[in-house]
Amino acid sequence: MAHASAQRGKATRQRLLDAAVALVSEVGWGGVSTRLVAERAGVAPGVVHYHFPSVTDLLVAAGLGFTGDLLDGFAAELAARAEIGEGVDWMLGELSRYSGTDPASLLVVEMFLASxxxxxxxxxxxEQLVTFRARVASWLTERGYRGEDALGAATMLAASVDGMLLHRALDPDFDLAAMAGPLRTMLGL
Amino acid sequence: MAHASAQRGKATRQRLLDAAVALVSEVGWGGVSTRLVAERAGVAPGVVHYHFPSVTDLLVAAGLGFTGDLLDGFAAELAARAEIGEGVDWMLGELSRYSGTDPASLLVVEMFLASxxxxxxxxxxxEQLVTFRARVASWLTERGYRGEDALGAATMLAASVDGMLLHRALDPDFDLAAMAGPLRTMLGL
DNA sequence: GATCGACTTGGGCAACTGTCCAAATAGTAC
DNA sequence: GTACTATTTGGACAGTTGCCCAAGTCGATC
Structure with a gap:
């Protein structure tokens, strides 16, 4: 192999990314410091600035990696549903797994804000969001969406999901099941 | 009068609250420091901890004052509309004044996150959100909302608004006008 | 063995942080 | 004048920050 140290370096870099993802959720975007992320990754503080120009660069790379995977998985799951109603049901079920205060939800909101x-x-x-909306829109169209503007509906859907997460973070009693009616009505079901 | 100094004190306190509101939008919740807010308010650094136990207490008081006024004004405007459709139109018009990156929007998202x-x-x-949702729900009911669950619809509406702000912050091309269709459909119009 | 390159270490630097506090100021009451 | 209260001042304190860098480790190559 070329250099064993290069491979170890890649692994270290990945551990820094993972640590950054976890820490943004725990202490917030602005709360992640050089030493904190280094300690979590189990490396010396200096390593951070060897692999990344700045702490912000590390956070950007880590966050975008996470949201990219998340949106890809989400779109793939939707694509697997044969009917729009099925997709909405799956979506609400999936949404119930995100409390709004779980690590993934917090990371997403932190990223909106940091952006x-x-x-x-x-x-x-x-770019990630635009791509995602387009995928949802074509999914709607292919499943016979009856409204005039599938992209508009997809945009509204994506925004609503994040809005619900935001409000659910504040209100543990947020009634997710009660959202099914308005959501289905919105999509003409 | 009782004490002139007490009156000056109240004014100083208010200037600190105003400065805090402005700064949370500009540099983020975690970016507001004792000296920064003192400088913006035009007072010595020590004044902050004379009027507030901690910087966090100042931010909480400032933020809640802002959102309280905002939600009150919003509910009052809605109440002035005779029909649901009118209310939705007004809401979308009002929403277009918030870009998602304007000070008010940023402050709201910062507060969700800080909370x-x-x-x-x-x-x-x-508490503020629950009260607001209830006011919107009774507004819907009084205007002849035909759905089964007015509170559910109000909850969905409030969450959607914040979601749209969040997404609009990211995407300057976010098509607000295209949201009118899905929104009206959702409310059975 | 020696040399090379990639990676890692741990401490140094100036700048900043929240909080505290002795001292100064100023308006009111006697 | 003195006494009192409310407010304001600006510096002190220990701790943290991002970034940098000389020195060190370690496996691959000659």
Whole structure:
């Protein structure tokens, strides 16, 4: 092999990314420090700036990796449903697994917020979102969506999901089941 | 008068609250420091801890004051509309004034996020939200909402609004007008 | 053996943080 | 004048921050 140290380096880099994902959820985007992420990854503080130009760069890379995987998985699951109603049911079931205060939800909201202050993050997160909306829209169309604007409905759907997560974080009694009616009505079911 | 200094004190306190509201939007909840907020308010750093036990207490008080006023105004405007359709139109028009990256929107999202780590903030912000949802639900009912669960619809509506703000922050091309269709359908119009 | 490259270490640096507090200020009451 | 209260000042304190870097480790190659 080329260099064994290069392989170890890749592994270290990945551990830093994983640690960053976990820590953004726990202490917030701005609460992740060089030493904290290094300790969590089990490496010396200096390693962080060897693998990444700055702490922000590490957080951007880690966050985008996470949301990219999340959206891909979400779109793939939707694609596996033969009817829109089935998809909505699956979606609400899936949504119930995210309390709004779980690590994944917190990371997503942190990224929305950080993207207003980190231009590169905003651009790339937007790309992921635009792609996702398009995939949902074509899924709707292929399943016989009867409304005029499938992309509009997909956009509304994606925004609603994040809004519900946001409100669920605040309100443990948030009635997710009660959302099924309005959601189905919105999609013409 | 009792004490002129007490009156000056109240004014200073208010300037600190105003400065905190502005700064949370600009630099984020975690980015507001003692000296930064003092400088913005035009006072010495020590004043902050004279009027508030901690910087967090200042931020909580400032944020809750802002969202309380915002939700009150929003509910009052809705109440002034005779029909649900009118209310939705007004809402979308109002929403277009919030880009998602404007100070008010950013403050709201910052508060959602901070509330996951500041218990007192979560409890009181939730109270404001629950009250707001109830006001919207009774507004819907009084205007002849035909669905089964007005509170569910109000909850979905409030969550959707915040979700749209979140997504609009990321995507300047977010088509608000295209949301009118799905929204009206959701409310049975 | 020696040499090379990639990676890792741990400490140094200036700048910043929240909180505290002795001292100063100023308006009110006697 | 003195006494009292409320507010304000600016510096002190220990702790943390991002980033940097000389020195070190370690496996691969000659």
């Amino acid at each position: 207003t202050r980190v231009p590169e993050l905003r651009v790339r997160l937007r | 996951t780590r500041v218990p007192e903030l979560r409890v009181r912000l939730r």
